[in-house]
Amino acid sequence: MVETRRYWVTFQTIFTKEILRFSRIWVQTILPSVITITLYFVIFGRLIGERIGEMDGVSYLEFIVPGLALMSVITNAYSNVVSSFYSSKFSRYIEELLVSPAPNWVILAGYVAGGAARGMLVGTAVMVVAMLFTDISVHSYGVTLLVFLMTAVLFALGGFINAVYANSFDDISIVPTFVLTPLTYLGGVFYSIELLPEFWQGVSMVNPVLYMVNAFRYGLLGISDIPLGIGFAMIAAFIVALAAYSLHLLRRGIGIKN
Amino acid sequence: MLALDVQQLTKTYKGGFQALKGVDLRVEEGDFFALLGPNGAGKSTFIGILSSLVNKSSGRVSVFGHDLDRAPERVKSCIGLVPQEFNFNLFLPVFEVVVNQAGYYGIPRREAKVRAERYLRQLDLWDRRDTEMRRLSGGLKRRLMIARALVHQPRLLILDEPTAGVDIEIRRSMWSFLRELNAEGTTIILTTHYLEEAESLCRNIAIIQHGELVERSTMGALLGKLHTETFVLNLKGQVSELPELGGFVLQHLDDCTLEVEMNREHTINGLFEALSRNGIEVISLRNKQNRLERLFLDMVEQRPADAGEGV
Numbered sequence: 001m002v003e004t005r006r007y008w009v010t011f012q013t014i015f016t017k018e019i020l021r022f023s024r025i026w027v028q029t030i031l032p033s034v035i036t037i038t039l040y041f042v043i044f045g046r047l048i049g050e051r052i053g054e055m056d057g058v059s060y061l062e063f064i065v066p067g068l069a070l071m072s073v074i075t076n077a078y079s080n081v082v083s084s085f086y087s088s089k090f091s092r093y094i095e096e097l098l099v100s101p102a103p104n105w106v107i108l109a110g111y112v113a114g115g116a117a118r119g120m121l122v123g124t125a126v127m128v129v130a131m132l133f134t135d136i137s138v139h140s141y142g143v144t145l146l147v148f149l150m151t152a153v154l155f156a157l158g159g160f161i162n163a164v165y166a167n168s169f170d171d172i173s174i175v176p177t178f179v180l181t182p183l184t185y186l187g188g189v190f191y192s193i194e195l196l197p198e199f200w201q202g203v204s205m206v207n208p209v210l211y212m213v214n215a216f217r218y219g220l221l222g223i224s225d226i227p228l229g230i231g232f233a234m235i236a237a238f239i240v241a242l243a244a245y246s247l248h249l250l251r252r253g254i255g256i257k258n
Numbered sequence: 259m260l261a262l263d264v265q266q267l268t269k270t271y272k273g274g275f276q277a278l279k280g281v282d283l284r285v286e287e288g289d290f291f292a293l294l295g296p297n298g299a300g301k302s303t304f305i306g307i308l309s310s311l312v313n314k315s316s317g318r319v320s321v322f323g324h325d326l327d328r329a330p331e332r333v334k335s336c337i338g339l340v341p342q343e344f345n346f347n348l349f350l351p352v353f354e355v356v357v358n359q360a361g362y363y364g365i366p367r368r369e370a371k372v373r374a375e376r377y378l379r380q381l382d383l384w385d386r387r388d389t390e391m392r393r394l395s396g397g398l399k400r401r402l403m404i405a406r407a408l409v410h411q412p413r414l415l416i417l418d419e420p421t422a423g424v425d426i427e428i429r430r431s432m433w434s435f436l437r438e439l440n441a442e443g444t445t446i447i448l449t450t451h452y453l454e455e456a457e458s459l460c461r462n463i464a465i466i467q468h469g470e471l472v473e474r475s476t477m478g479a480l481l482g483k484l485h486t487e488t489f490v491l492n493l494k495g496q497v498s499e500l501p502e503l504g505g506f507v508l509q510h511l512d513d514c515t516l517e518v519e520m521n522r523e524h525t526i527n528g529l530f531e532a533l534s535r536n537g538i539e540v541i542s543l544r545n546k547q548n549r550l551e552r553l554f555l556d557m558v559e560q561r562p563a564d565a566g567e568g569v
Contacts, residue, residue, distance in 0.1 A: 006364025013361025092345035096406075099309045099339050100362035101331035258271065258303075258312045 010102045011110050018114020022080055029080070030122055033072045037126045040068050041133045044190065056192050056223045065130045066217040067189030070151055072126045074184060074209070075176070077119030077152040081111050081159030082172045089163065094256055104250035108160065108243070115156030120148055136220055143228070144219030150235045151212045155180075157242035164246075164255040183209045193225050208238050259322065261287045261414050261445040262308070267317035269303050269469075277303040279469040280317070285447060285462070287322070287413075290440045292460035292477070293449045296558050300469040301449045302342060305418050309339040322413055335363065338412030340403045342419045342449075348392035352383060355391060356406050363410035370409070377405040381435065397424040401432065414445045421455060433459060453551040457481070463550075467558055480553060488546040489529075491516045494539035501536040503529075517546060 022029040045061035055063040088094040097107055130136065138144055158175075166172045187209030193201050204210050215231035218224035224231070249255065262285040269278040277300045285291045295301045306312030308319060310330060319326040321333045346355060353374055360370030378384045381401040386394065394402065400420060407415060417436070421429045429452075436459060440446050450456055456463065456477075463480055465473040473480065496513040506529055507519040516538075520529060526543075533540060 009364045009366055010362055013358055013367075017358055088347070091347060092343060093347045095311055095339075095341065095345045096359055097362055098311055099334060099337070100359070100410075101334040101364070102362050103331070253313055257310075258306065 006101075007103065007106050010100070010106050011113070014097075014102075014107065014110025015113045015117070018080070018084060018111065019117055021084060021114075022118045029076070029118060030125065033076055033122045034125045034129060037068050037072055038129050040064070041130065045133055056194075058221055058223065059134070061134050062136060062221060063192075063217075064190055065127075065134060065136060066220045067187070067213045069123050069126045069130065070147075070209075070213055070216050071184050071189055073119040073123035073148060073152050074155045074180065074212075075119075076122040077115045078155040078159040078162075078176060078180060080118040081115035081156045082163045082166070082176075084114065085111055085160055085163035086166045086169070086172050089166075089256060090169075098256065104247055108246050108250060111160055112153060112156040115159055116149065116152035119152035119156065123148055123152070138220055139222035140219050142219075144216065146232075147212060147216040147219055147235070150232075150239060151216070154208075154212075154235060154239050154242065157239065157246055160246050161242065161249065164249045166255075183207055186210075188213045188225060208234060211235060259287045260320070261285050261289065261322060262447070263318075263320040264304075264308075265318045267304070267307065267319065268315045269300075269307060269312065270315045277469050278307075278314075278317075281466070281469070281471050283464055283471060283474065285445065287445055288440070288443060289445055289462055290436075290460045291445075291447045292456035292463040293447055293466065294453070294456060294463065294554060295449075295466035299466045301466055302418060303469075304466065305339070305416055305447075305449065308416060309337055310334055311339075335410065336413045338407035338410065338415045340400075340407045340415070340417045340420050342422065344399050344403070346391045346399070346402075349390060351388050351390055352378065352394070352402060353387040355402065356409050359406045360409045365410060373409050373411075374405070377408050378402075381405045382431070397428040400424050401428070404432070404435070408439075412444070414447070415439065417446065417448045417450075419450055420448070421450065421452060429455070453554055457550040465554065465557055472557060477550075481550065486519055486521055488517060488519045489526075489543050490546050491518060491533075491543045492541045494541050497538055501532075501538070503532045503536075506532065 041061065041064075045064060049060035049064070052060040054060070085094070088097075158180075162172060162175045186204065187207050188204070189209075193204050193210065196204065211226055211231040211234040214224040214226040215228060215235070218228050218231075262283065264281060264283045267278050267281045267283075268276070270276045281300070281304065293301055293304070303312055307314045308321070308326075310326075310333070314326075319333070321336045324332040324336065326333045350358070353371075356374035356378060357367065357370045360373055361367065365373065375384065375387075378387055381404060383398065383401055383405060386398060391399070391402075400423075404417075404420065420436075421432055424432070433455065436446060436448075446459075448456065448460060460477055463473070463475060463477050464471055490511065493514045493516060497510075497516070498513065500508045500510060500516075505521055505524045509517040509519075511517050518529060530540065
């Protein structure tokens with residue numbers, strides 16, 4: 001009981017520190033995504049989208065809302081943890097945590113919760129902006145929130161692993177640029193995979209972002225290229241795998257201990 | 259009770275460099291203990307292992323009876339670390355740094371704030387509580403590292419060169435604070451390059467060199483090993499020709515300053531009597547070199563880099 005309370009206080013401390021960190025610099029952390037996604041809505045949704053017509057039975061603007069909202073969740077959850085944890089390594093204040101009796105899983109949970117909170121906050125802001133452009137009535141609140149949360153957690157974990165291996169500030173931008181952005185753009189944000197040739201449909205199936213975008217699209221619009229159960233199972237499997245690997249890295253002290 | 263019990267501790271870094279070669283060390287509860295050694299001797303690696311910042315290669319570490327391998331959380335709870343290098347988030351205010359550190363140890367926020375205020379006041383930092391870390395001077399950062407290390411009230415405080423780069427006034431005030439802390443029961447292990455600091459504060463001492471312990475004794479016993487001492491005398495008048503004084507070796511530094519090397523069998527009183535007999539009056543005297551510094555240099559100079567290889 002005493003241990004549980006101690007762990008909870010430690011988690012709260014890390015989580016609050018993370019929330020305050022991105023809140024203090026909201027112009028750098030919250031605003032850019034909202035502006036970028038607004039431009040996507042205006043350009044792709046309104047100007048180009050009206051010429052594209054319907055996709056999967058809904059207007060193109062409605063079709064891209066779930067993907068764009070999820071894209072902002074992915075980017076922000078990832079970048080929050082990667083930049084925060086790498087900064088703590090770079091300036092060595094990660095040692096404040098390493099000398100403390102905080103268990104590795106609490107440290108991981110604190111950072112991931114902080115990243116997930118930023119991802120969900122920005123994602124929510126994007127959804128509010130989306131409501132200004134289109135009338136989306138949420139098909140399933142439960143599915144929508146669950147996918148939102150699981151996606152944020154998964155990419156916060158990804159950001160953590162990136163930060164552990166990063167040796168310079170350049171290293172924390174390589175994965176988002178060369179891995180995350182292509183995965184997101186090819187994950188069915190702007191199109192239905194049914195439009196792709198059969199071979200590329202098969203290739204798309206190994207992209208985890210595809211499952212998230214489609215599960216989220218189901219939550220909002222009730223349409224999906226992927227069965228919902230498979231979508232959730234894939235996201236959960238990725239979360240378990242990345243969490244286990246993150247704990248392994250912390251236990252071995254890779255990137256943070258000599 | 260033993261505050262620290264280290265047995266056969268080794269550390270080999272990637273690339274094969276052996277920083278610690280089987281160190282055994284015991285420190286009693288309540289001790290003020292100096293761990294000295296030249297740069298690269300293995301002191302920081304040793305402290306890094308105790309504080310869980312460095313993984314050991316082999317050996318056993320026990321802190322107040324808790325084994326580092328079996329109960330790392332209990333060991334960490336017992337230790338407060340003041341590291342050699344600054345390791346702060348430079349954009350956080352002073353108060354938040356200390357309160358967060360308490361939170362990492364599971365101390366609820368309300369209690370953490372009370373403790374943070376107490377230690378910031380004790381270390382004269384309370385007026386700076388809202389100042390961002392990057393705006394603090396080096397001396398203030400050193401004091402803040404002590405406040406941060408104490409906020410969970412550790413039984414063993416490890417200070418790795420805590421006064422490096424701070425002015426003499428702050429250094430003296432830190433000494434006074436550490437003495438009080440030790441008197442209240444906190445065991446302290448100190449590494450420092452200011453040997454005057456170690457001599458003034460510590461009761462027991464260990465010297466580490468090339469990853470091995472080369473000396474472990476009380477400060478008094480170690481200083482007792484000095485066979486000769488050298489003093490610098492400022493004279494009232496000029497002395498052009500040096501007298502022959504049995505048991506004392508005199509040397510001119512300039513017309514009004516003498517250097518005297520004397521055997522421990524002789525006394526200062528005897529020196530003054532001999533000088534008076536020769537019409538030499540002394541205004542003041544000082545040690546040419548700190549006594550511990552001299553012993554330390556003697557020891558490390560006697561042991562070249564490969565002296566311990568193969569042991």
